[in-house]
Amino acid sequence: MARQISSPIELKTYAEEVCKKKERWEMVIAVCGGTGCSAFGSYDVRSAFTKEVEKLSLSDRVLVKMTGCHGFCEKGPVTIIYPWQYTYVSIKPEDVPEVIEKTIIKKELVDRLLYRDPVTKQRIKHNNEIPFYAHQKRLVFQHNGHLDPTSIDDYISVGGYQALAKALFEMTPEQVLVEVEKSGLRGRGGAGFPTGRKWRFCRNSPGSEKYIICNGDEGDPGAFMDRSVMEGNPHSVIEGMIIGAYAIGATKGFVYVRAEYPIAVKYTRLAIEQAHQYGLLGENILGSGFSFDIEVREGAGAFVCGEETALIASIEGKRGMPRPRPPFPAVSGLWGKPTNINNVETWANVPLIINKGADWFASIGTAESKGTKTFSLVGKINNTGIVEVPLGITLREIIYDIGGGISGGRKFKAVQTGGPSGGCIPEWLLDTPVDYERLTELGSMMGSGGMIVMDEGTCMIDVARYFMKFLSEESCGKCVPCREGIDRALDILTDITEGKGRKEDISLLEELGEVLKDGSLCGLGRTAANPVLSTIKYFRNEYEAHINEKKCPAGVCKALITFSIDEEKCKSCGKCAKVCPTKAASGKKKEPYKIDKEKCIKCGLCRESCKFGAVIVS
Amino acid sequence: MATGIVREVDLKALEKIFRGFEGKGESILIPLVQAIQAEYGFLPKEALVKASHHFRIPLSRFYGVVTFYAQFYLTPRGKHTIRCCRGTACHVRGAAKVIETVEQELGLKEGETSEDLSFSFETVACLGACALAPVVVLDERYYGQMNPEKVRVLVRQYKGASIQESSIGEENNGKAD
Amino acid sequence: MADMVELTIDGIKVRAPKGTTVLEAAREMGIVIPTLCYYPGLTPYGACRLCIVELIRGKRSSLDASCTLPVSDGMVVFTNSERVKKVRKVILELLLSTCPNSKVLQDMAANMGVTKVRFKIKDRGCILCGLCVRYCKEQMQSGGIGFVGRGTSRKVGTPFEMTPAECRNCNGCEWICPVCMRACRAGQLVEGICGGCLNVAVVETCPVCVKCSESVGPEGHRAYGK
Incomplete structure (x- = not known):
């Protein structure tokens, strides 16, 4: 099984071997194992498929596998059947026997499991015709729908580690660097610093011991792309890191994954282990003489560790406190050594650039933002x-x-x-x-x-307040503007949402925002005011409504709204009374219901439950 | 002082953990503490004091690190852990109401553990399952698209189950409609 | 002789040894920059942000803490520009709102012309400047105290709130604290200001010209030359 691959030629032959092996599968059933789909029960679906395939003795022709996230979480569990790429959405274990019988045996479609276009009402057969996919350009995610993330062979069969072989044997580190610079790739973690330039800083820093770090501390609430990469195609990140290490001259790498992503940790560890077994990581990679190793470090739950210097502190075993820059990590990073940090997606882009060239990559995107x-x-x-x-x-x-x-x-x-x-x-x-x-x-x-x-049901002041609350908890608490400034902004915003806002609050928030921007130590504080400043900029009238008229136009801020029932619309169904936790909503048959304002805790359950839109918020 | 009385057997386990971290400098601190927590479910004070002595790292360093990161606990955890996401996607889809409902159902505030150690309740900055918003994770299992109604049923199911398991006569709580 | 770099501080060209900070270079010239978390002999920390200065980079400028900013060749810095003063005053307001009973802070307020605090007063009795923690670790080689928690609940403390084995009872932590030992004894606060030290006159802090506030800006130092 495991074998040391010690030259690019061997890698090629092995890739062909793996491809040949894969040919024996007439059909592949790829069930999405992403977080979304698994919460919808994709593991049960997979087991049902495996069972059914075994029962009908199809297991030598049909392969059932669990892949990384397909992306279309809304319609999970998503299952794709190759070679035709028939895509079934919202599939349940009960549907499995029918799919096997119709699609696998008779090669027919199960219509009701196909995605139905909400506009045209047409059923769509293939994933790439579904509008959700059709308008995308999937490069980093191109293999997510059919690769088994726990199998290095699968990755090799789609050309995995070929970029590494190319970089190590056909290019000098300088050429790799130039290629990445020319591609125009910029950091995908947020700030968008040119990756090539960052690498060069680190490469040019004196010192024989250098580190590279993959930042997988995806802390932004509402973001889970890096998770999907690490859980769907961890080898692409590993390959990118080895190429980067070669270009920079690094000897050791770290993947810092947040602890909330246990599967990402598991798969990354597994990928590293497999790469070791194959001689793609460790001493003398592919017989090139270049050595490099990677270690996984688990985060422990701190948003601020996404910041470079805080992340470094965390790997060093300290509290994740950012420190002033300069010196930049490229000069003095982990344990005082030159260190280069890129995020997961940035690393995953590297093999693509090396494989297909900088010009190809630069042809995608805009003048300043490529790819x-x-x-x-x-x-x-x-x-x-x-x-x-x-x-x-x-x-x-x-x-x-x-x-x-x-x-x-x-x-x-x-x-x-x-x-x-x-x-x-x-x-x-x-x-x-x-x-x-x-x-x-x-x-x-x-x-x-x-x-x-x-x-329209979202209150922008509530959103701004939400972010200030988040940041006040996640701020490391080191510098005054960030620690106290965010906390006071939260106070002011809370007052506004509670109807205690004052006229001068908006300008005070703006002033505080400028101080945060100018005065804070790290990126967290320097950008913390954006949610407040942008909502003031674009939704000032909403702030004014809260402050001057004591009204929440979106009907969210509890202190500023009252619930009542529109007597004409009310059908006396009693649903509101049933869901009301405080028995504030009540009424008799054939008479419009009423809400007792004294008892009402403004939870909004009645409004959600009313089918006739009779509950009014004002 | 009252929390985390370590039984004799535990110390043995500690030594085994220490062995894996010998001679690697202070950068071992977080993985070490993670390993201790994996063993005990929380971080007993005595274990940290022992680690501090063993590795000659001031206890204040341990304490500072442990209180900085959200994933470390200095008090014993409940049998079930319910974690509600308060990420942005969850927030705009009504996570606050879900959290409120859990608080009511369990009689716990976020970060608290029930006295009988049956439940720990926490909120998480983002669970990274935003497509399922609002998300609740109960003992590693994700429950998506929650609302107050659904989460109430879920919590009551577990409450019922844990009461049955501890074989106390009073049940009925488990019957959710 | 160490390598020297040449930089411009408040319009004046100066030479400073490589490796020193802008704060040190400016103080060497006699320029007063207010600081709280800085103390000679302890590692610069960059937490209180009162020592911010404006750094000119071509047409753009940014603010940075001078205590952690290393000098570099061709650097152009203004220590007391309008922008600096504006931000500094708000930071002081924030500090006063967390620790209104510090005499050090009240004196600074009088000095800088901060006459009212617009934020909610939440007296935490500590500004988390970290002097005590660094003193304990760096001067006493002890590490008995440290930071606990994060964000707004961050504080200075000892492990498990007991006296740590490392503590040498030196009292250095209290001695160096700008808050504990130097509490403001004045009576009541009016809008966050004690008013007890009205004898402290408002002084502009640049020794070079009379009124920095009007002369210093990104375009140059009017008192000198132009």
Whole structure:
């Protein structure tokens, strides 16, 4: 089984061998094992398939496998049947016998399991024809739908580690570096610093011992792209890191994964182990004389550890406190040695660039932002999931063409990008192309790729308050502007949402925002004001409504709303009374129900339960 | 002082853990503490004091690290851990109400453990399962698209189960409609 | 002789040894930059942010803490520009709101012309400057005390709130604290200001010209030359 591959030629022959082995499978049933699908029961679906295949003695022709996240979490569990790429969505274990009987044996489709286009009402056979996928450009995620993340052979069979072989044997470290520089790849973790330039800083720093780190501490709430990469195709990250180490001259690498992602930790560890067994990691990689090793470090639950210097402190065994830069990690990083940190997605892009060339990569995207970017499209949107798009695509295309618009037929209000460092972008700016510069101009930022869609039922002050609350808990607490400034901004925002806002609060928040931006020590504090400043900028009228009229237009802030029942719409069904936890809603048959304002705790359950829209919030 | 009285047997386990971390400098601190927590389910004070002596790292360093990261616990954990996500996606889809409901059902505030050690309740900055928002994780199992109603049923199921397991006569709580 | 670099501080060209900080270079010139978490002989920490200065990079400028900013060749720095003062005052307001009974802070407020605190007063009795922690670790080689928790619940403490074995009872932590030993004894606070030290006159802190506030800006130092 395990074998040491000691030259590029051997790697090629082995790849052919693996491909040949795979040919014996007439059909492959790929069940999505992503977090979304597994919560919808994809493990049970997989077991049902395995059982059924065995029962009908098909196991020598049909392979059932669990893959990484397919991205279309909304319709989980997603199952794709190769070679035809028939895509079944929301599949349940009960459906399995029928799928086997019809699709696998008779080669027919099970219509009701196909994705149904909500507009045309047509059933769609293949995944790449579903609008959600059709508008994407999947490069980092290209193999997620059919690779078994626990199998290095699977990765090798699709050309895995060929980029490594090419870099080690056909290119000098300098050439690799130039290629990455020319590609225009920029850090996918948020700030968008040119990757090639970063590598060069580290390479040029004096010292024989250098480190590289893969930042898998994906802490932005609303983002799970890196998780999907690590859980779906961990070898692509490992390969990228080895190539990077070769270019930079690093001897040791660390993958820092947040502890909330146990499967990512497990698969990354497994991938490293397998790469070792194959001689793709460790001493004398592929017989090239280059040696490099990787270790996994688990985070322990601190958002601020996504910041480079805090992450380094954490690996060193300390409290994850950021420290001032300069010196930059490229000069003095882990244990004082030159260190290069990139995030998961950045590393996963590297093999693509080496394989297909910088020019190819640079042909995708805009003048300043090259390649594709993954986003997690979540919130009040129809098609939630992971998407990968060429940079320069507009927000509107992502939200409407791929995301299928706002759920529940409600009106779009804002999209939040960049996590707690980002801002909220309103409707009239949806035609902005997505790249690093444009998003920053709007007062938001690219961030790691969380994209949270909000509808008219979202209160923007509540959102700003939410982020301040998040950041006040996640701030390391070292510097005054961040620790106290965020806390006071939270106080002010809380007052506003409770109807205690004062006229001067908006300008005070703006002033505080500037101080945070200018005065904080690290990136967390310096960008912390974005959620507040951007909502003031684009939704000032909402702030004013809260402060001047003591009203929450979105009907969210409890202190500013009252619930009542529209007597004409009420059908006296009694549903509201049934769900009301405080018995505030009550009534008799054939008479309109009433809500006792004294008892009402404004939980909103009655409004959600009313089928006739009779519960009014004002 | 009252928390975390270590039984004699535990110390043996500790020595075994220490062996894996000898001679590697202070960078072992977090993996070491993680290993201790994996063994005991939380971080008994005595274990940290012992580790501090063994590795000659000031106890304040341990204490500082342990209180900095959200994943470390200095008090024993409940049998079941229920974690509610308060990430952005969950927030805009109504996580606050889900959290409120759990608080009501368990009579616990976030970060607390029930006195009989049956439940620990915590909220998490983001579980990274945003497509399922709002998400609740109960003992490693993800439950997606929660609402107050659904989470109430879920909690009551577990409550019922844990009461049955500890073979106390009073049940009925488990019957959720 | 150590390597020297040449930089411009408040319009004046100076030479400073490589490896020193902007704060040290400026103080060497007699320029007063307020600090709280800085103490000669302890590792610079960069936490209180009062020592921020404006750093000019071409047409753009940014603020950075001078206590942790190493000098470099061709650097252009303003220690008391309008932008610096504005941010510094708000930071002081924030500090006062967490620790209104510190005489050190109240004196600074009088000095900088901060006459009111607009934020909610939450007296935590500690500004987390970390002087005590660093003193304990670096000067006493002890490490008895440390930081506990994070974010707004971060504080200075001992492990499990008991006296640690490492403590040498030197009292250095109390001695160096700008809050504990130097509490403000004045009466009541009015909008966060004690008003007990009204004798402290407002002084502009640049020794070079009379009124920095009007002369210093990214465009240059009017008092000198132009």
